[in-house]
Amino acid sequence: MKDKGKLVEIFSSIQGEGPLVGVRQVFIRFCGCNLNCAYCDTDHTEDEFCLVEKAPGAQKFDQVANPVELKTVIDLLQEWKSVATNLHHSISLTGGEPLHHGNILGRWLPELRKILPIYLETNGTQPGILSRLLDDIDYISMDIKLESVCHFPTPWELHRDFLSAAAEKLCCIKSVVDSSTPADELCVAVRLASDIAPETCFIIQPRTDKSGLAITAGRLLELQMAAATIHRDVRIIAQTHRFLDLL
Numbered sequence: 256m257k258d259k260g261k262l263v264e265i266f267s268s269i270q271g272e273g274p275l276v277g278v279r280q281v282f283i284r285f286c287g288c289n290l291n292c293a294y295c296d297t298d299h300t301e302d303e304f305c306l307v308e309k310a311p312g313a314q315k316f317d318q319v320a321n322p323v324e325l326k327t328v329i330d331l332l333q334e335w336k337s338v339a340t341n342l343h344h345s346i347s348l349t350g351g352e353p354l355h356h357g358n359i360l361g362r363w364l365p366e367l368r369k370i371l372p373i374y375l376e377t378n379g380t381q382p383g384i385l386s387r388l389l390d391d392i393d394y395i396s397m398d399i400k401l402e403s404v405c406h407f408p409t410p411w412e413l414h415r416d417f418l419s420a421a422a423e424k425l426c427c428i429k430s431v432v433d434s435s436t437p438a439d440e441l442c443v444a445v446r447l448a449s450d451i452a453p454e455t456c457f458i459i460q461p462r463t464d465k466s467g468l469a470i471t472a473g474r475l476l477e478l479q480m481a482a483a484t485i486h487r488d489v490r491i492i493a494q495t496h497r498f499l500d501l502l
């Protein structure tokens with residue numbers, strides 16, 4: 256059990272969010288999350304099987320019994336690297352919340368990082384676990400969760416501690432917004448980010464649902480204008496993979 260991880264899926268796709276948008280990554284999606292965002296539409300429930308893409312971009316999957324052995328993941332990554340040498344920029348650890356699996360990551364990351372750099376997508380609420388893993392992570396994309404969109408109080412202190420721990424590896428800080436997000440609320444998040452990581456870009460990500468963007472373009476521009484009074488690198492980036500109908 257000690258080298259086995261509970262996974263939802265492993266697949267190859269583009270990074271659809273943030274400043275590395277468009278780069279090809281291997282996504283390893285972990286089960287479970289410590290939060291329950293109202294807008295969450297990611298299937299991160301534990302299943303008997305993990306879905307593993309047959310080849311990079313094939314969009315057809317094999318079933319591998321859960322939990323999955325580290326060796327299975329390494330063999331897959333090495334095979335993909337041999338058939339598509341320069342295709343993948345990094346391995347994206349996603350979820351769910353990958354840091355929910357801190358003990359497993361402590362054993363997996365030194366091995367996975369020998370194959371490709373490690374990109375962590377995280378809700379930014381488990382700073383203690385991050386600190387133990389930081390040496391084996393190359394990029395961190397961290398969320399600041401806004402109450403207007405998530406429907407629970409923002410864990411400001413955890414986000415603050417996480418930002419402090421992650422600062423040297425942060426590639427972006429991101430908040431999902433929708434039409435209910437007041438500029439004042441977003442600006443608290445931007446100020447926190449700017450105080451601790453002034454060189455890191457802040458991404459305003461419009462919430463997307465089945466009917467499209469849950470906020471108008473005009474309102475997004477207003478939010479960016481407000482945020483830009485605090486932080487010098489504020490960008491609006493939607494989830495581009497959804498427009499391409501990719502995972």
Ligand code: SF4
Binds near residue numbers: 295299350
């Ligand atoms: S942190 Fe991410 S995976 Fe967890 S509930 Fe929120 S949106 Fe879903």
